[in-house]
Amino acid sequence: MNIKKTCAVFCFALTGMLNAQHYSIIPQPTNLQINKGSFSLNKDTQIIIDPHLENEALLLVNDIELIKGIKVELAKAGIAPVSNFIKFQLIKPLIKSTEEYTLSIDEKSILISASSAQGIFYGSQTLLQLLQVNHGMAPACIINDKPRFSWRGMHLDVARHMFPLKDIKKFLRWMAYHKLNTFHLHLTEDQGWRIEIKKYPKLTSTGAWRRSTPPYGARKSDNNIKYGGFYTQDQLKDLVAYAQKLHITIVPEIDMPGHMSAAIASYPYLGNSDIQYFNPQVMNRWGVYPYTLAPKEKTFQWIDDVLSEVCEIFPSKYIHIGGDEAPKEQWQESDFAKAFIKKNNLKDSHALQSYFISRIEKILQKKKRKLIGWDEIREGGLSKDATVMSWRGEEGGIASAKEGHDVVMTPIKFTYFNFYQAPEKEQLAKGKNFEAFGGFIPIEKIYHYNPVPAELSTKESQHILGTQAQLWSEYIKTWDRLEYMAFPRIAALSEVAWSSNTKKDFNEFSKRLKDIKLQYKRAGINLYE
Structure with a gap:
């Protein structure tokens, strides 16, 4: 290297x-x-x-x-x-x-x-x-x-849009510069499967390609340009090795049982194929889709096989299994799923979600890994060893910490770097390509975030492992756009994750940031100013 x-x-x-x-x-x-x-x-x-x-x-x-x-x-x-x-x-x-x-x-x-x-x-x-x-x-x-938290992270969605590994390495280097130590890599989605799984080649020959993508400024439209690609296992192993030199752990995410349209399009037997109008495909629009994994033994064997290859690439203690935004409609319609719920004495489709997460966790435990997922994994009950990533707010994290679960705080209103960092009207005046997901999270708001909620006792707060920021890539199509969304907000996040909360002073931070921003510019980073 x-x-x-x-x-x-x-x-x-x-x-x-x-x-x-x-x-x-x-x-x-x-x-x-x-x-x-x-x-x-x-x-x-x-x-x-x-x-x-x-x-x-x-x-x-x-x-x-x-x-x-x-x-x-x-x-x-x-x-x-x-x-x-x-x-x-x-x-x-x-x-x-x-x-x-x-x-x-x-x-x-x-x-x-x-x-x-x-x-x-x-x-x-x-x-x-x-x-x-x-x-x-x-x-x-x-x-x-010394750091305040052990989990100081950045998340990157490469499923909606992919990015060159040389640029991802550059990003890892800047993470290390600010003492961030965890890189959460979101590899699969309804809109594309980005990791080579040798036992299931259709995941990339079919699942890695969508027929179109919404252009900037037209969220319900199509550009009619085929889009896709994937990272080989050797490429990802090289990325892991580079990250290790920087003392960064890469945590891979295979999102399930929802956000599985691309996988089910590749292998339809994974889905609830007994429902009306079953027609899985790699989705070409953003949003949440109803295609969820069916609770078949063949599905769980597929999960085991996929995670075996994932664990060979990524030596991280944690494997992220998503668990978010899993619609229950197909399970409620499927005769097979309904029979499965009854046979296993499950209360409803929410309990089936809990069953799914539990089965996945057992698979990971056999591989000596720990499960982490978005806060929806709490639905229907949660195993004692699962770690929760609280994104819909702090409530899921607070409840989980009180129950004794480890938590990474990632609330949408503080840590979503795919949100605007200046008022939407002001950004869109620069052009359609300045469109973002929505919301408004300026750097000052990030800086003042405290990942330990006041509702937690001293003992409960020990379950807060740390925090991370998210870069969802629906409206981040190019690397210069990603840098624009991440810098200089990444500096504020690093101080939230590393430094004492009692010493925070945004004006003083801003003075230091002026010098650091000069380093960004000299490195050619397309930062927001």
Whole structure:
């Protein structure tokens, strides 16, 4: 993997000197002690590491070369020069968090210490920001830092619209820059199946292609242009490997039992084929469709087979199974589904949804994985080990945490980056291609979000794993459009997920953001301003 090439779009050489030291770090560190002086990179600077930290060191070496035009040399631990060195130091863990680090900078040296490579990496990202905004110099300081939440994520829908993997890697690099550690990859939808499953080739030969797409500004119309494609397993494994270098976990989503039109169009036996007007197809309009998986043993075997291949690609602890927006009409009409409900002593179609989720969870448990799904998985009851992603509001997350379930807070009114970040009328005045899903979520609203609801006790709040933002791609057709929707809001999200809620100050954040936005621009990011 050519990390240097990928980083080339991420960092730009900076020239000149600042009149004053800038401590523009996002997310804001836990503690920052400002000292006098600064460390200046030069051709003699070395990075001292042990062999376990070579990945983290090489990433920083490449970044420094792009910032300053200097190729910093690596040196083994124990061979320390007198001055002008950067040292990575692993220490015995005194605390539970492997992401905690200390960054100490003076005129002669820089020391990053942590109990894990992950902590060292986050320290290096803080250093990178200081070097960038100070044009290759690191102002003297001592930073002790650790995250508020363990789940700090971004979601990307590649099912409605696909994006090149080189651009997704670029996005992962910027996630890491802001210490986000979870990438939720939404791979399947009514409008397209995007992951190669070798045992079921029709999922991509049929399910990956739709006959048309609504154009911007005409949601109930068609452009009559065939659209589709998919990622091979080797491509996705390469993406996972790159993410791992950045200490990012990719959580795949296979959405079921609803949002399955593309899969059922590929293999009709998966659907409720005994209903009237059964005619599955890969959908060419946005919205929620009635095609749900039928509760047949062949269906559950298909789920097992698909998840087996998914788990081979993605080593993540969690597998996201969607569970959202699963209409019950077909189950209520299907004689087979009704008989199944009766045979299994289920109360109704909502209980069948719960049964479905339970069966999927057992499949995942055999594969040593944990189930996570949108808050609709609560319908009809929820198994004790399931994790809930609360999107329709905070209510599902609050109820789940009170019941002892782990929760990731993703409420639509705070974390949906496919919503407008300026008033709709103002955006549409720029052109039809500025159309968004709807709603209005400016960066200030995101910044003030607290993922821990006041309704939760101290004990219950421990079940809040963190938060993430969503990029649903119905109205995000190109990469420059995605960047426009994500940046700079991603910076606010990172501070919500990492930094202490008691230190929030939007005006102060905005000052730091000015420096960070310069880095976005120098990297060619199409950000909203």
